[in-house]
Amino acid sequence: MNYSPGFFKRDLFAGITVAIFLIPQAMAYALIAGLPPIYGLYAALTPQIVYAFLGTSRQLAVGPVAMDSLLVATGLGALSIIDISEYITMAILLALLMGAIQLLMGLLRMGFIVSFLSKPVISGFTSAAAIIIGLSQFKFLLGIQIPQSNQLHTIIQSIIYSNTPLHSITFIIGVSSIFFIIIIKKWRSKIPAALITVVFGILWVYFYELDKQGVSVVGLIPNGLPSFQTPSFKVESIKQLLPTAFTIALVAFMEAISIAKTIEEKHKNYVINPNQELIALGSANIIGSFFQSYPTTGGFSRTAVNEQAGAKTGMATLTTAFFVAIILMFFTDWFYYLPNAVLASIIIVAVINLIDLKFAIRLYKKRKDEFAVLLITFLTTLFLGI
Numbered sequence: 422m423n424y425s426p427g428f429f430k431r432d433l434f435a436g437i438t439v440a441i442f443l444i445p446q447a448m449a450y451a452l453i454a455g456l457p458p459i460y461g462l463y464a465a466l467t468p469q470i471v472y473a474f475l476g477t478s479r480q481l482a483v484g485p486v487a488m489d490s491l492l493v494a495t496g497l498g499a500l501s502i503i504d505i506s507e508y509i510t511m512a513i514l515l516a517l518l519m520g521a522i523q524l525l526m527g528l529l530r531m532g533f534i535v536s537f538l539s540k541p542v543i544s545g546f547t548s549a550a551a552i553i554i555g556l557s558q559f560k561f562l563l564g565i566q567i568p569q570s571n572q573l574h575t576i577i578q579s580i581i582y583s584n585t586p587l588h589s590i591t592f593i594i595g596v597s598s599i600f601f602i603i604i605i606k607k608w609r610s611k612i613p614a615a616l617i618t619v620v621f622g623i624l625w626v627y628f629y630e631l632d633k634q635g636v637s638v639v640g641l642i643p644n645g646l647p648s649f650q651t652p653s654f655k656v657e658s659i660k661q662l663l664p665t666a667f668t669i670a671l672v673a674f675m676e677a678i679s680i681a682k683t684i685e686e687k688h689k690n691y692v693i694n695p696n697q698e699l700i701a702l703g704s705a706n707i708i709g710s711f712f713q714s715y716p717t718t719g720g721f722s723r724t725a726v727n728e729q730a731g732a733k734t735g736m737a738t739l740t741t742a743f744f745v746a747i748i749l750m751f752f753t754d755w756f757y758y759l760p761n762a763v764l765a766s767i768i769i770v771a772v773i774n775l776i777d778l779k780f781a782i783r784l785y786k787k788r789k790d791e792f793a794v795l796l797i798t799f800l801t802t803l804f805l806g807i
Contacts, residue, residue, distance in 0.1 A: 442726050447461035450490040469745075475701035491571065492668060510652070514652045527701075553576065563595075571806045646712075677718045
């Protein structure tokens, strides 16, 4: 393909636009995974660069996503890890294992498995997971302490019977942020509502010294690019993580290929190759794990933004990665006063869009057998766990 100057202008604009959306999202999704926000930015860097060279989609935006972040928290939460450094080590190893599984599947030409993924199952699973993700952020929204869980009834019980009283200032910040993001999105969908909310949240806490009044903030984020580190290879750890790694590998591929094929329909100048996508996503996670990234895949909202902003090639993704690198090197201290309640509000608004009521209603009216499959998947995910 001949790369024209006109392409570069569009890719540059799209890359900057996605970076503006990605930076607050990445930090928010790291919180879902139970990781410090900096690891969201690490996951937004190296995997994007690798995918830009190996992927077949020209608009897919790779990085941390809500669904996989929750699966990371679920898988690692079951291991009852107390030490945060060990938790981080296991999350990085999980990215390596997940990537290895995807790469192997790609080399074995197993991309065809996407055709066996039933849409009612996917919709039921995604909608239930969105609810669990949203409720898991209530501890930041309410300023209370509740244990991590991926079962609806357990989360609700933890919120109701929490011994920690509601922190009113935190609650006001969180609810205000949710409404602010929704209003901006309704008014002008192309405006980076999350970033604007982040800026206002930081200024609010800084000038009124709300961190001294009990508002939880992100705190110190180290400057600098992620260093090269070999993930910890312990046989026992690998055995513990393999079931979770296999689950995330499949779910992540499902997410990426679904959005990639949706965008492909709007462009007639390239074709998505599922096997190459597995190789690209697997390689992105493997190499990313050596630069302290946790599991990543293609994101629905960011890919849509990338496409709408006019991205023509993978150069847009490289531009996004470049701006993430600039933030990591010089501007992480700007986020010290960022309230965790604002990050929670970004997540809650983002996952609302994953709940597809229209599809469920359509199935109920026209295909009650498929609606039953969706409903069973939805309820099973909600009450038995992801």
